[in-house]
Amino acid sequence: MTKKKIKKKKYQLRLPCDSENLDLIREFVGKIAASMGFEEEEVHKIELAVDEASTNVIKHAYKGVNLNNKSLLIEVFTYPDRLEINVTDRGKGFDPGKIKDPDIKHYLKKMKRGGLGLYLIKSLMDQVTYNIKPGVKNQVKMIKYLS
Amino acid sequence: MTKKKIKKKKYQLRLPCDSENLDLIREFVGKIAASMGFEEEEVHKIELAVDEASTNVIKHAYKGVNLNNKSLLIEVFTYPDRLEINVTDRGKGFDPGKIKDPDIKHYLKKMKRGGLGLYLIKSLMDQVTYNIKPGVKNQVKMIKYLS
Amino acid sequence: MDKFEVHRRDIEEISVLNIQGFLDAHTAPEFEEALQKLLREKRFKIIVNLEGLEYISSAGLGVFMGVIEDIRNHHGDLKICCANPKVFKVFDLLGFPSLYEFFDSEKEAVAAFANQQNATQ
Amino acid sequence: MDKFEVHRRDIEEISVLNIQGFLDAHTAPEFEEALQKLLREKRFKIIVNLEGLEYISSAGLGVFMGVIEDIRNHHGDLKICCANPKVFKVFDLLGFPSLYEFFDSEKEAVAAFANQQNATQ
Ligand SMILES: Nc1ncnc2c1ncn2[C@@H]1O[C@H](COP(=O)(O)OP(=O)(O)O)[C@@H](O)[C@H]1O
Numbered sequence: 001m002t003k004k005k006i007k008k009k010k011y012q013l014r015l016p017c018d019s020e021n022l023d024l025i026r027e028f029v030g031k032i033a034a035s036m037g038f039e040e041e042e043v044h045k046i047e048l049a050v051d052e053a054s055t056n057v058i059k060h061a062y063k064g065v066n067l068n069n070k071s072l073l074i075e076v077f078t079y080p081d082r083l084e085i086n087v088t089d090r091g092k093g094f095d096p097g098k099i100k101d102p103d104i105k106h107y108l109k110k111m112k113r114g115g116l117g118l119y120l121i122k123s124l125m126d127q128v129t130y131n132i133k134p135g136v137k138n139q140v141k142m143i144k145y146l147s
Numbered sequence: 148m149t150k151k152k153i154k155k156k157k158y159q160l161r162l163p164c165d166s167e168n169l170d171l172i173r174e175f176v177g178k179i180a181a182s183m184g185f186e187e188e189e190v191h192k193i194e195l196a197v198d199e200a201s202t203n204v205i206k207h208a209y210k211g212v213n214l215n216n217k218s219l220l221i222e223v224f225t226y227p228d229r230l231e232i233n234v235t236d237r238g239k240g241f242d243p244g245k246i247k248d249p250d251i252k253h254y255l256k257k258m259k260r261g262g263l264g265l266y267l268i269k270s271l272m273d274q275v276t277y278n279i280k281p282g283v284k285n286q287v288k289m290i291k292y293l294s
Numbered sequence: 295m296d297k298f299e300v301h302r303r304d305i306e307e308i309s310v311l312n313i314q315g316f317l318d319a320h321t322a323p324e325f326e327e328a329l330q331k332l333l334r335e336k337r338f339k340i341i342v343n344l345e346g347l348e349y350i351s352s353a354g355l356g357v358f359m360g361v362i363e364d365i366r367n368h369h370g371d372l373k374i375c376c377a378n379p380k381v382f383k384v385f386d387l388l389g390f391p392s393l394y395e396f397f398d399s400e401k402e403a404v405a406a407f408a409n410q411q412n413a414t415q
Numbered sequence: 416m417d418k419f420e421v422h423r424r425d426i427e428e429i430s431v432l433n434i435q436g437f438l439d440a441h442t443a444p445e446f447e448e449a450l451q452k453l454l455r456e457k458r459f460k461i462i463v464n465l466e467g468l469e470y471i472s473s474a475g476l477g478v479f480m481g482v483i484e485d486i487r488n489h490h491g492d493l494k495i496c497c498a499n500p501k502v503f504k505v506f507d508l509l510g511f512p513s514l515y516e517f518f519d520s521e522k523e524a525v526a527a528f529a530n531q532q533n534a535t536q
Pocket residue numbers: 052056057059060061062089091092093094099113114115116117118119138
């Protein structure tokens with residue numbers, strides 16, 4: 001019996017930290033997901049989750065951080081049964097445990113916007129983990145299984 | 148007088164060496180070129196040149212080469228006046244000086260296909276240079292100016 | 295790089311914003327500006343028609359949240375119509391239908407403003 | 416990931432291959448196979464209709480080059496029609512119009528086969 005090699009493929013995209021690139025990021029991830037056999041609805045969820053994670057990097061990661069190369073890294077790993085996506089920055093980081101799920105009625109009263117991104121990511125993907133090392137490597141890892 | 152910082156942006160895409168990814172590569176480069184203001188016709192030329200360089204990596208670079216990570220790297224640098232694209236592999240390399248421009252009538256007689264890729268790249272882009280270090284880093288660098 | 299467009303039409307007291315394309319963190323400021331302009335003109339009866347909207351992220355939803363209180367404080371409302379299922383799903387995931395009225399057609403949204411008018415007269 | 420399609424229609428002695436979408440190194444084998452099938456069936460009067468073809472790279476051109484000698488040795492021909500300007504430009508850059516007949520419409524390509532027939536009778 002030969003040991004079966006696990007069919008894993010790696011795709012990597014590194015971009016300047018600018019919202020004009022969200023489009024490119026969604027297309028990149030969406031095409032890979034579609035080629036794996038994800039249905040259109042699932043592809044949309046994956047694109048949205050990656051958009052949200054990338055938007056957070058663009059909006060928050062490098063705020064007040066003095067760094068020459070403010071880039072955004074998207075890594076996609078495809079497996080026969082699932083898609084894994086890492087969105088990584090080298091910015092100031094954050095404590096995901098401290099971010100509460102949004103309460104929409106509360107938001108309305110406070111006229112506060114936002115806080116929706118992390119919640120959406122959790123709702124859209126099957127598994128989400130954070131790995132935060134401020135200034136070194138802050139990573140959101142998202143997994144979606146093929147059904 | 149303040150020294151004006153040159154507006155250079157860097158985009159990087161790393162992919163498995165597989166022709167199924169040509170589509171993704173064209174979209175990636177095409178979107179960046181379009182966003183810089185290249186006309187549709189020029190965008191097409193840029194996409195085709197990058198497709199040809201990537202196809203060469205997929206077809207030739209790792210033939211008979213035993214390597215775990217056979218990947219293809221596309222780097223795009225945008226400047227106010229031009230687009231630079233590097234297509235890089237770590238395969239066996241080749242001598243670009245030894246590759247002659249194709250003679251189409253000759254090809255027909257010999258029933259030989261191919262040899263067209265490098266010629267097309269030269270015709271489509273404003274500047275093309277090769278940097279070959281077999282097994283280490285083989286790079287085709289292409290430049291297109293905004294007119 | 296995103297394609298996004300806002301078009302405004304006024305129907306008497308009501309202003310309709312047609313938004314089209316991709317509404318994300320890059321294009322949200324354009325939508326925000328169109329809404330703020332209405333508020334500066336004291337036009338508080340607003341319908342956002344999503345018929346041509348292909349995509350929305352939370353940055354787009356944030357724009358809706360940012361103006362609604364101001365609008366309602368001025369006895370106005372922002373009603374939403376013609377969302378495609380994919381776009382509606384995002385609003386729905388975040389509980390928007392409990393705060394905003396959604397309609398299948400623009401006509402129904404216009405009628406809802408008229409009915410409110412009658413009820414308060 | 417590419418979208419590419421080949422459809423075949425026979426008009427008496429002539430076979431028309433409609434190719435659509437993106438013809439690159441990934442999809443070229445599918446086009447090659449469709450041509451080889453015609454050769455196996457000894458059908459050597461071939462029109463390739465490019466009406467729906469959005470993109471071609473040298474891998475696609477290589478397929479045309481690979482079969483033409485065999486076809487002409489059998490007193491047949493491969494004629495090309497309905498290329499859009501972007502696609503024609505690629506053929507043109509590589510000197511194909513000196514080796515292959517290009518037509519604006521399929522009708523003209525069919526007529527060219529008929530004329531050749533008459534000339535040799
Ligand atoms: N990559 C990141 N770097 C730094 N802070 C982040 C990052 N991602 C999220 N955050 C923090 O988490 C908070 C919640 O994010 P999110 O739910 O997307 O809402 P919003 O971005 O609208 O505030 C942000 O306000 C920010 O403080």
